[in-house]
Amino acid sequence: MRSPAHRQVDSVFGALADPTRRRVVETLAQGGTVTASGLAEQLPITRQAVAKHLSALRGADLVTSTRVGRETHYKLRPQPLDEAAKWMQTVSAEWDRRLEALRGSVEKRASRSR
Amino acid sequence: MKLRSEEPAKQTDEKAPWVERETLIEASPGEVWEALTDEDRLEEWLAPEVELDPTEGGEISVRDGDDERHGTVETVEEQERFAFTWSRPGEGESFVEFTIEALPGGSRVTVVETPIGPSAMAIGAWGSLLPRLQRSVCFTLVA
Numbered sequence: 001m002r003s004p005a006h007r008q009v010d011s012v013f014g015a016l017a018d019p020t021r022r023r024v025v026e027t028l029a030q031g032g033t034v035t036a037s038g039l040a041e042q043l044p045i046t047r048q049a050v051a052k053h054l055s056a057l058r059g060a061d062l063v064t065s066t067r068v069g070r071e072t073h074y075k076l077r078p079q080p081l082d083e084a085a086k087w088m089q090t091v092s093a094e095w096d097r098r099l100e101a102l103r104g105s106v107e108k109r110a111s112r113s114r
Numbered sequence: 115m116k117l118r119s120e121e122p123a124k125q126t127d128e129k130a131p132w133v134e135r136e137t138l139i140e141a142s143p144g145e146v147w148e149a150l151t152d153e154d155r156l157e158e159w160l161a162p163e164v165e166l167d168p169t170e171g172g173e174i175s176v177r178d179g180d181d182e183r184h185g186t187v188e189t190v191e192e193q194e195r196f197a198f199t200w201s202r203p204g205e206g207e208s209f210v211e212f213t214i215e216a217l218p219g220g221s222r223v224t225v226v227e228t229p230i231g232p233s234a235m236a237i238g239a240w241g242s243l244l245p246r247l248q249r250s251v252c253f254t255l256v257a
Contacts, residue, residue, distance in 0.1 A: 088133060095133060095135040098159060099225065100137065102137070104159070106139050106146055106149045107141055109149075110142070
């Protein structure tokens with residue numbers, strides 16, 4: 001089941017590639033649930049630009065939205081970030097294990113030739 | 115996906131690597147170099163089956179049971195730097211770079227692995243964003 005996780009990681013990284021989108025995510029992370037207008041007030045971009053970024057983030061499953069009356073409320077969905085972070089941890093652990101094996105292999109040989 | 119950013123994706127120092135690990139080895143850079151670039155030696159530590167043409171543009175294949183990766187050698191700087199790309203079938207590519215530094219009595223080996231292509235653009239920000247998000251959002255991050 002690595003591929004779906006990988007695709008999700010890839011789309012998370014993709015969604016966060018844009019610096020403004022990262023600002024949107026950070027603002028959402030602080031604010032709980034907000035509207036596009038509320039976000040636009042906190043960021044140096046228009047409401048339309050905010051809506052566009054929210055839509056991209058929703059595409060990466062990073063944001064959920066609910067209709068409340070005439071407003072749409074947005075909320076950060078941290079699970080995909082969590083998934084990406086876990087993946088980073090996995091790769092780190094893989095390299096720790098490999099580097100330890102490398103060290104063992106090289107030192108064994110080096111001590112033999114001394 | 116809209117993945118255009120102001121900055122081009124580059125595998126340079128201005129992007130924080132996705133993963134960076136290092137180890138200290140009591141052996142010379144030459145001895146480390148051999149273990150990194152000889153396919154028989156790679157089979158001692160990287161994976162049971164390794165095929166490698168250790169020249170720039172050469173191919174690398176790494177197989178451990180069902181887990182298989184293929185890629186291309188990018189950088190070969192004798193005893194200093196060895197880099198390649200690799201990916202599992204159907205998955206995104208990443209760039210892997212080993213750097214060897216001579217120390218008194220041994221060597222420091224650093225490896226970085228960084229996704230390339232669309233993902234790479236997010237990497238620089240990723241390192242700084244994650245800790246801040248972790249502070250403000252309840253993560254179930256540490257298993």
